[in-house]
Amino acid sequence: MTSDPMTSDPMTSDPVVPQSLPGIGGTALGVALIRALESTRPDRLFDDPYARHFIRAADKHASPWGAGGSPAVEQFLSMMADQVAVRTLYLDRALLDAARQGCGQVVLVACGMDARAYRLPWPPGTALFELDLAHVLDFKNAVLDRLGATATCHRVGVATDLRQDWLPALAASGFDPDRPTAWLAEGILYALSSDAAGTLLDRITIASALGSVLALDHAEDSELLRAARAAISAELVELWQGGPVARLDGWLAARGWRPDVTDIAQAAAACGRPTPSAFDPNRPDAGRAWLATARLGGTR
Numbered sequence: 001m002t003s004d005p006m007t008s009d010p011m012t013s014d015p016v017v018p019q020s021l022p023g024i025g026g027t028a029l030g031v032a033l034i035r036a037l038e039s040t041r042p043d044r045l046f047d048d049p050y051a052r053h054f055i056r057a058a059d060k061h062a063s064p065w066g067a068g069g070s071p072a073v074e075q076f077l078s079m080m081a082d083q084v085a086v087r088t089l090y091l092d093r094a095l096l097d098a099a100r101q102g103c104g105q106v107v108l109v110a111c112g113m114d115a116r117a118y119r120l121p122w123p124p125g126t127a128l129f130e131l132d133l134a135h136v137l138d139f140k141n142a143v144l145d146r147l148g149a150t151a152t153c154h155r156v157g158v159a160t161d162l163r164q165d166w167l168p169a170l171a172a173s174g175f176d177p178d179r180p181t182a183w184l185a186e187g188i189l190y191a192l193s194s195d196a197a198g199t200l201l202d203r204i205t206i207a208s209a210l211g212s213v214l215a216l217d218h219a220e221d222s223e224l225l226r227a228a229r230a231a232i233s234a235e236l237v238e239l240w241q242g243g244p245v246a247r248l249d250g251w252l253a254a255r256g257w258r259p260d261v262t263d264i265a266q267a268a269a270a271c272g273r274p275t276p277s278a279f280d281p282n283r284p285d286a287g288r289a290w291l292a293t294a295r296l297g298g299t300r
């Protein structure tokens with residue numbers, strides 16, 4: 001790690017009482033740490049001024065990401081940083097394009113510390129729903145409230161466990177399945193079994209009006225990534241369940257989505273970034289990773 005996301009802070013805030021974010025929820029801090037570091041780069045692909053505050057609020061004794069400095073964490077981050085940076089920019093663009101083309105609702109599935117409700121210029125009237133576990137949303141809201149942050153859309157948090165049927169909770173929060181929606185499934189498919197990933201896509205499809213857009217990323221596990229995670233914690237090894245086993249284009253098309261899938265190496269090259277080592281097709285111990293957008297029915 002070459003820079004400290006806690007310094008050069010352009011936003012003022014009081015120190016918050018450190019909180020822990022156990023289990024799968026803690027992975028959201030790993031992503032926030034990468035976004036905080038990316039935001040300090042002169043050649044950054046995006047600026048997320050909120051990410052560093054989530055890291056600062058995390059209990060560094062309870063989270064490897066809060067500490068942000070162990071050699072094992074640095075090794076893992078060096079493998080993942082460009083994947084997260086490139087996917088963030090790609091998905092920012094995909095969601096904004098969809099919103100500008102008529103998706104007045106946005107749903108961030110497993111939102112974690114995603115600050116798009118605050119940092120992107122949404123068209124007026126956009127409603128944005130954030131789905132995640134209750135304790136993750138509580139942590140996030142505490143940090144944002146402390147900052148006095150103002151969303152650039154109508155933001156609604158929906159505390160839910162994605163392993164259950166979350167559609168009633170989403171509808172009760174004001175979501176309208178008859179309006180086209182821009183969905184985001186970022187950093188979540190890998191943490192689901194193949195069946196659970198299929199169920200997630202089925203529920204998204206059921207709740208999608210024609211013209212809805214789904215943006216997502218997916219990453220294969222590999223010998224390289226497993227070893228890097230094992231050096232941090234056994235829990236982190238177990239959290240990776242693999243997600244869809246089918247090719248993403250076929251997986252999406254089978255449910256009526258018209259997919260456009262890009263390999264992360266190609267997307268990184270388009271941003272002037274190297275292929276992330278964990279997804280380098282020239283390494284036998286690495287896997288592959290993809291970015292995708294898909295539209296339900298209609299023309300692209």
Ligand SMILES: C[S@@+](CC[C@H](N)C(=O)[O-])C[C@H]1O[C@@H](n2cnc3c(N)ncnc32)[C@H](O)[C@@H]1O
Nearest residue numbers: 025027028031110111112132133161162186187
């Ligand atoms: C790696 S983080 C990605 C967060 C965010 N999408 C991003 O890219 O910044 C994974 C997120 O999935 C959430 N998650 C995992 N399993 C979940 C479940 N069963 N129900 C709700 N959220 C879940 C975690 O709480 C965490 O916030």
